Amino acid sequence: MSHITSALRAPAASGRPRPFLIDHDSYATAVIRQGRPVPWTDLAELTGHFHQVHSLLDPDATWVDAGALLRAYLSVRPELTQAMAERGRPGYALRTLLDDEGATEAVVRTLTTLTTATGRPVIVSVPSPARWLAQTHAIAGTPRPEIDEDRADSASLYVAQWLGRLGALPGAMILLDARGDDVDIVEKPEAYTAVVNVCDHLEWIVAMRDDDGVAVVGDHPSIGVVDPAFWRGAGALPETPVLLAQIPATAAPEQVLDRLATLT
Incomplete structure (x- = not known):
């Protein structure tokens, strides 16, 4: 059993009955950073x-938004953004970003350092292939192509190659973020066979997060999404082996701690 698979089974490393995964960036920016952005480049x-x-929330995995990390990296590497804009053909901006050695080294260094520091496996959140395709065209300032299933599949090949270059992380889940209305197609994680095959080889779990929940590929524990009302003292928790929660930026810190205490 891989490190990440073991971490997603009860009992959780935190001592909770079920592993509790936390997307904390919005809340941490508001409460810990007092509105200052997450310092991805330092x-x-x-x-x-x-x-x-981790001291405050004790999540059962280290949540890293690699999409946000790379956007921050581009803010200090304007020449890379310029290179992404050199050609307007579909996927050129995404491929240029993911092929950049400096950007990939920054991601690897960050993931390795954070997992070592926290002692927990890592969840790497990245935009889904279709959405990453759209977002990188927007960043480069090149015309956005019509994004259909074929173009999304082509984008997934670039994502798979990039994932393979991340190397031997101690344990990981790759969470493809397909939320929002950036594109018109419905994405399914199992359709991206190149991504699934690379992650299988590296013993990583692949999952996709959309507006309806989280779909996990393969024989792994299912993940239920916690209703935001939970942080206000309402809403029942999903009856799933693993829970995923996004803490709203507006959540009251005292109430967040009280709600976390109910999970033990």
């Missing part, structure tokens, strides 16, 4: 930030 400061998050 690894020492970022590590300190994650220490604070």
Whole structure:
């Protein structure tokens, strides 16, 4: 059993009856950072930030938004953004970003450092292939193509190659974020066979998060999404082996701690 698979089975590392995964970026920005952005490009400061998050919330995995990390990286590498815009053909911006050695090294260094610092397996959240295709055209300022299933599948090949270059992370779940109305197609994680095959080889779990929940590929524990009302003291928890919660930026810190205490 891989490290990440073991971590997603009860009892959780935190001592909770079920593993509790937390998408904390919005809340941590508001409460811990006092509105300042997550310091993705300063690894020492970022590590300190994650220490604070884990000390406060004790999540059962280290949540890293690699899409946000790469956007921050582009803010200090304007020449890479310019390179992404050199050609307007579909997928060129995404491929240029994911082929960049400096960007990939920054992601690997960040993931390795954070998982070592927290002692928990990592959940790498990235935009789904179709949405990453749309977003990188927007970042580059090139015309957005019509995004259909074929173009999404082509984008997934670039994502798969990039994932393979991340190397031997101690344990990971790759969470493809397909929320929102960026594109018109309905994405299914199992359709991206290149991504699934790479992750199978590396013993990583693949899942997709959309507006309806989380779909996990393969024989792994299912993940239920916690209703935001939970943080206000309402709403029942899903009856799933693993829980995923996004803490709203507006949640009251005292109530967040009280609600977390109910999970033990």
